[in-house]
Amino acid sequence: MIGRLNHVAIAVRDISAAAALYRDTLGADVSAAVPQQEHGVTTVFVTLPNTKIEFLEPLGENSPIAKFLERNPDGGIHHICYEVDDIIVARDQLKAKGARVLGTGEPKTGAHGKPVLFLHPKDFNGTLVELEQA
Ligand SMILES: C[C@@H](C(=O)O)C(=O)SCCNC(=O)CCNC(=O)[C@H](O)C(C)(C)COP(=O)(O)OP(=O)(O)OC[C@H]1O[C@@H](n2cnc3c(N)ncnc32)[C@H](O)[C@@H]1OP(=O)(O)O
Numbered sequence: 001m002i003g004r005l006n007h008v009a010i011a012v013r014d015i016s017a018a019a020a021l022y023r024d025t026l027g028a029d030v031s032a033a034v035p036q037q038e039h040g041v042t043t044v045f046v047t048l049p050n051t052k053i054e055f056l057e058p059l060g061e062n063s064p065i066a067k068f069l070e071r072n073p074d075g076g077i078h079h080i081c082y083e084v085d086d087i088i089v090a091r092d093q094l095k096a097k098g099a100r101v102l103g104t105g106e107p108k109t110g111a112h113g114k115p116v117l118f119l120h121p122k123d124f125n126g127t128l129v130e131l132e133q134a
């Protein structure tokens with residue numbers, strides 16, 4: 001079911017500082033910041049040869065990463081995103097196996113313009129898992 005590692009997400013309080021750090025200290029290829037209103041975050045993507053890093057900063061009042069940052073004030077790894085061929089097939093298979101799909105269960109459009117879903121961290125070794133349709 002899961003394929004390539006699409007991205008590893010790091011939640012931060014200051015996405016401009018995080019982007020500058022990776023660009024200026026690590027010499028990384030860093031995108032502009034893009035608000036993702038539907039997700040309650042602003043994103044920056046760091047393009048690596050074999051995957052991406054996604055920086056997340058809270059956006060708006062009810063950001064889903066706000067409490068994570070209260071627990072982790074310096075920031076931290078927030079989720080991992082795997083690619084799947086068909087996100088509805090994957091979702092239904094996962095639900096049939098008892099995994100909890102977060103939100104309404106219907107995919108949202110993610111930062112790459114593809115459907116994404118999230119699986120509860122308590123079901124996957126304490127790690128928030130995002131699925132993105134390849
Ligand atoms: C743009 C898009 C894209 O890539 O295209 C994105 O990534 S959008 C990325 C932003 N969107 C999302 O993350 C959507 C999915 N996330 C969510 O719905 C939420 O963050 C939850 C996963 C439900 C957690 O929400 P919240 O922290 O407010 O709830 P909570 O405090 O009750 O947490 C429930 C339990 O899960 C744990 N927990 C919370 N967030 C966690 C994380 N990122 N990794 C591992 N564990 C985590 C808490 O410590 C707690 O454990 P204990 O019970 O042991 O204390």
Ligand SMILES: [Co+2]
Pocket residue numbers: 007009054079081130
């Ligand atoms: Co993500």
